Amino acid sequence: MLALDFAFFTPELISGYIVKGFIFSLQLTLVAMVGGIILGTLLALMRLSGRPWLVMPAAAYVNTMRSIPLVMVILWFFLLIPLVIGKPLGAETSAIITFTLFEAAYYSEIMRAGIQSISRGQVAAGYALGMSYRQTMGLIVLPQAFRNMLPVLLTQTIILFQDTSLVYAIGAYDLLKGFEIAGKNFNRPVETYLVAAVLYFIISFSLSMLVRKLQQRIAIVR
Amino acid sequence: MSTWDWQVFCKETTSGEVASTCFGKGGDITYLDWLLSAWGWTLSVSVLALVVALVFGSLMGILRTTPHRGLVLLGNAWTELFRNIPLLVQIFLWYHVVPALFPILRGVPSFILVVMGLGLFTSARISEQVRAGIQSLAGGQRMAGLAMGFSLPQTYRHVLLPMAYRIIIPPLTSESMNIIKNSSVAFAVSISELTLFALQAQEETSRGIEVYLAVTGLYFISAFAINRAALFIENRVRVPGMIGGGGH
Amino acid sequence: MIEIKNISKWYGAFRVLTDCTTQVEKGEVIVVCGPSGSGKSTLIKCVNGLEAFQQGDIFVNGTSVGDPKTNLPKLRSHVGMVFQHFELFPHMTITENLSIAQVKVLGRSRDEANERGMKLLDRVGLKPHAHKHPGQLSGGQQQRVAIARALSMDPICMLFDEPTSALDPEMVNEVLDVMVQLAHEGMTMMVVTHEMGFARKVSDRVIFMDQGSIVEDATKEDFFGKPRSERAQQFLSKILSH
Numbered sequence: 113m114l115a116l117d118f119a120f121f122t123p124e125l126i127s128g129y130i131v132k133g134f135i136f137s138l139q140l141t142l143v144a145m146v147g148g149i150i151l152g153t154l155l156a157l158m159r160l161s162g163r164p165w166l167v168m169p170a171a172a173y174v175n176t177m178r179s180i181p182l183v184m185v186i187l188w189f190f191l192l193i194p195l196v197i198g199k200p201l202g203a204e205t206s207a208i209i210t211f212t213l214f215e216a217a218y219y220s221e222i223m224r225a226g227i228q229s230i231s232r233g234q235v236a237a238g239y240a241l242g243m244s245y246r247q248t249m250g251l252i253v254l255p256q257a258f259r260n261m262l263p264v265l266l267t268q269t270i271i272l273f274q275d276t277s278l279v280y281a282i283g284a285y286d287l288l289k290g291f292e293i294a295g296k297n298f299n300r301p302v303e304t305y306l307v308a309a310v311l312y313f314i315i316s317f318s319l320s321m322l323v324r325k326l327q328q329r330i331a332i333v334r
Numbered sequence: 335m336s337t338w339d340w341q342v343f344c345k346e347t348t349s350g351e352v353a354s355t356c357f358g359k360g361g362d363i364t365y366l367d368w369l370l371s372a373w374g375w376t377l378s379v380s381v382l383a384l385v386v387a388l389v390f391g392s393l394m395g396i397l398r399t400t401p402h403r404g405l406v407l408l409g410n411a412w413t414e415l416f417r418n419i420p421l422l423v424q425i426f427l428w429y430h431v432v433p434a435l436f437p438i439l440r441g442v443p444s445f446i447l448v449v450m451g452l453g454l455f456t457s458a459r460i461s462e463q464v465r466a467g468i469q470s471l472a473g474g475q476r477m478a479g480l481a482m483g484f485s486l487p488q489t490y491r492h493v494l495l496p497m498a499y500r501i502i503i504p505p506l507t508s509e510s511m512n513i514i515k516n517s518s519v520a521f522a523v524s525i526s527e528l529t530l531f532a533l534q535a536q537e538e539t540s541r542g543i544e545v546y547l548a549v550t551g552l553y554f555i556s557a558f559a560i561n562r563a564a565l566f567i568e569n570r571v572r573v574p575g576m577i578g579g580g581g582h
Numbered sequence: 583m584i585e586i587k588n589i590s591k592w593y594g595a596f597r598v599l600t601d602c603t604t605q606v607e608k609g610e611v612i613v614v615c616g617p618s619g620s621g622k623s624t625l626i627k628c629v630n631g632l633e634a635f636q637q638g639d640i641f642v643n644g645t646s647v648g649d650p651k652t653n654l655p656k657l658r659s660h661v662g663m664v665f666q667h668f669e670l671f672p673h674m675t676i677t678e679n680l681s682i683a684q685v686k687v688l689g690r691s692r693d694e695a696n697e698r699g700m701k702l703l704d705r706v707g708l709k710p711h712a713h714k715h716p717g718q719l720s721g722g723q724q725q726r727v728a729i730a731r732a733l734s735m736d737p738i739c740m741l742f743d744e745p746t747s748a749l750d751p752e753m754v755n756e757v758l759d760v761m762v763q764l765a766h767e768g769m770t771m772m773v774v775t776h777e778m779g780f781a782r783k784v785s786d787r788v789i790f791m792d793q794g795s796i797v798e799d800a801t802k803e804d805f806f807g808k809p810r811s812e813r814a815q816q817f818l819s820k821i822l823s824h
Contacts, residue, residue, distance in 0.1 A: 179511075179515075179553070179554060179557055180515070180550055180553060180554075181514075181515040181516070181517075181518035181529065181553060182515070182518075183518040183519060183521065183529050184518060184529060184532065184546065184549065184550055184553065187529075187532060187533065187536075187546060188546055188550075191536070191542045191543070191546065192543075274418075274419075274420035274421070275420065277420040277422045277423060278420075278422055278519070280422060280522060281521070281522075281529075281533070288420070288422065288423060288426075301430050301431075302430060302431050302434045302435070305423070305426050305427055305430050305431050306427070306431055308423055308426075309419050309423050309424070309427055312418070312419050312420055312423055313415070313418045313419050316417075316418035316419070317414060317418040320414075320417075320418065474665060474667050474669045475669055475671070477627070477632045477663075477665065477669070478663075478665060478669030478670075478671070479671075480632060480654075480655070480658060481630060481632060481658055481661075481663035481665075481732075482658070482659065482682075482683035482687065482731075482732075482735065483655045483656065483658045483659025483660075483683060483687040483688075483735065484655060484683065484686065484687060485655045488655075488686055488687070492671070492682055492686065493671055496671075496673045497671075497672060497673050500673065573672055573673050573715055573717060574714070574715040574717065574718055575672075575714070575715045575716065575717025575718035575719075576672055576715070576717040
C-alpha cells in the first residue's frame with residue numbers, strides 16, 4: 113500500500129497549474145453551452161420546419177455528430193479547421209469551435225422535444241392574434257419550450273463539462289491537463305489524479321443536485 | 335490533400351512499401367492489418383465493458399428498488415459516484431491510481447483496467463435505466479408477485495425483471511452504442527484501439543483524412559451492428575398483445 | 583379465519599388506518615365498502631402483509647401477520663388475492679400465469695400445476711384462451727384468469743381488492759358471477775367493492791369504512807335496512823340513488 117501525501121498541494125501549485133486549466137474548462141463549457149443552445153435551437157427549428165431542404169441537412173448533421181465518438185470529432189476538427197482557414201489553429205480555439213458545433217447536435221434534440229411538447233393550440237393562438245411565424249416562435253413557443261427543458265439542458269451541460277476533459281486528445285490545457293502536468297512535475301501522479309477526480313465529482317454532483325431542486329420547483333409551478 | 339490516396343492502407347508500417355495484397359507478410363504489417371486489429375480491440379473493450387456494465391448496473395439498479403434503506407443507499411451512492419466523474423478521469427484512476435493503491439493489481443493488463451473503468455462508468459447509467467424500468471411497473475406487479483407467495487428475490491426473478499428488461503431494451507441499446515463510442519477514450523492509456531490507430535497512423539502517414547474516414551466508418555458500422563442486434567432481440571422477446579410493453 | 587385486531591397505520595405523519603378491528607369466520611363473505619380514500623384497500627392489503635402496519639395485529643388462521651418471524655411468503659401462498667388492475671404477469675401465457683407460483687412456491691410438478699390450472703381456467707370459462715398472453719384478453723377475461731390464478735394455490739381464503747372497478751360496465755357481471763359461485767361453494771371471502779348488488783346477494787356482513795376507521799360492521803340486513811351512522815346512510819343514498 114502506497115502512502116498518500118498531499119502536502120505538495122500548495123497554493124502555489126494550485127495557482128501555477130490548476131487555475132489556468134480550470135478557467136479554460138469553464139470557458140469551454142460556457143461558450144459551448146451558449147453557442148450550442150443557440151445553434152441547437154436553430155437546428156431544431158429547421159428539423160420541425162416541414163421543408164425537406166431544411167429538414168434533411170439538419171437531420172443529417174445531428175445524426176452524424178451523435179454517432180461519432182466525441183474524441184474522433186475533436187480530432188476531425190483539429191485536422192480540418194486549419195485546412196479550411198488555411199493556417200494552423202491552437203488546440204484551445206479548435207476545442208471551443210468543436211464543442212460548440214458538437215453540443216449543438218445534442219442540444220437540438222432536447223429543444224426539438226421541448227418544442228414538440230408545446231401544444232399545437234399555442235401556435236394556433238399565436239397566429240390567431242396576428243403574429244408572424246417568427247413572433248409565434250420567439251414569443252410563445254420557444255420561451256415555454258426552453259423553460260420546460262431547462263433541467264434537461266442543464267443536465268446536458270453537466271455532461272458537457274465532464275466531456276471537456278477529452279480535449280486531452282489534442283493536448284489543450286484544461287483542468288485535467290493542469291493536474292496531469294502538476295502530477296508529473298512533482299512526481300505525485302496518484303495524488304493529483306485523486307484530487308482531480310474529487311474536484312470533478314464535487315462540481316458535477318452539486319450541479320446535478322441543483323438541477324434536481326430546479327426540477328422540483330418547475331414541477332410545482334406547473 | 336487535393337487527391338485521395340487510399341493506397342496508404344496497403345503500405346507496410348515499417349518499410350513504407352506498398353504490399354501487393356494489402357496485407358503484410360513476413361512479420362511486417364500494413365496499415366490495413368493494423369486498422370483491423372485496432373477495430374478488434376475496440377470491439378473487445380466495448381463488449382467486455384458492456385458485460386461489466388450490465389452486471390453491476392443491473393445489480394445496483396435492482397438494489398435501488400428494494401424496500402431496504404441500506405441497499406437503496408448503496409445503489410444510489412454507486413450511481414452518483416460513477417456518474418459524476420468524467421470517463422477519462424475514471425480511466426486514469428484505474429490506470430494510474432488503483433494499481434498504486436492496491437499492489438495486488440499491479441500486474442493486471444491495462445486492457446482489463448480499461449474494461450473495468452468503462453464498464454463501471456456505464457454501470458451508473460444502466461443502473462438508472464434498470465431502476466426506471468422496474469419502477470415503471472408500479473407497485474401492482476410487485477404486490478401481485480408477493481401475494482402469490484413469491485419471496486422478494488422470486489418476485490424480481492419471475493415477475494419484475496422479465497418485464498423491466500423488455501421495457502428498457504431501447505435505452506439499453508443506445509447505451510450499448512454509447513459504449514462503442516466511449517471506448518475511444520482507451521487511447522489515452524495506450525490501448526491499441528481505433529482512436530489510437532487514428533492518431534498514430536495520421537502522424538506517420540500524413541493521410542489524416544483517409545485514416546479518420548476509415549476509423550469513423552468502422553465506428554459507424556459497429557454501432558449499426560449493435561443497433562440491428564438489439565432490434566433482433568427486441569422482436570424475439572416481444573410480448574403478444576402489448577404495444578411497446580409495460581403499463582396497463 | 584381472519585382476525586383484525588386494533589390495526590393502525592401511518593404514512594409518515596398521516597394516519598391512514600385508525601384502530602380497525604373485525605374478523606372473518608370460516609365460510610363467511612364480508613364486503614368492505616366506503617368512499618375512496620377511506621382506507622379499505624389499505625386494510626385488505628394489511629391482511630396478507632402487502633402493507634405494513636404500525637399498531638395492532640392480524641391473525642390469519644392463527645398466524646400473526648405482524649410478527650417479524652412469520653414467514654410471509656408462506657402465509658401469502660395460501661391467501662388468494664385479486665387486484666383492481668388484474669396484475670396478471672404480461673410476459674407469460676395464461677397457462678404460465680396459472681402454473682408459475684404452483685411450481686415455484688408450492689413445489690408442484692409442472693404437469694400437476696398445468697392440470698390444476700386448466701381445470702380452474704375451464705371453470706371460469708376461458709379454457710380456449712390458455713395459450714394467449716394477458717394483453718390479448720379483455721379486462722373481464724383477465725380478471726377471471728386472475729381469480730383462477732389465485733384459486734390455483736388452493737387458498738384457505740380469498741381477498742378481493744375492488745375486483746370490478748377497473749372494468750367496463752358490460753364486463754362487471756362475468757366477474758361477479760364467478761365470485762358469487764365461489765361464495766356459494768363456501769369460500770371465505772373478504773371483498774372490497776362498491777357493488778352493492780353483490781353485497782345484498784351473497785355477503786354475510788358489510789363493513790363500512792370512512793377516514794381510516796371502521797364506522798359500521800353489521801349483517802347485510804342491518805346495514806341495508808337501518809345503517810346506524812349518518813355517514814353510512816349518506817354513502818348508501820349516493821350509491822343507490824341511480
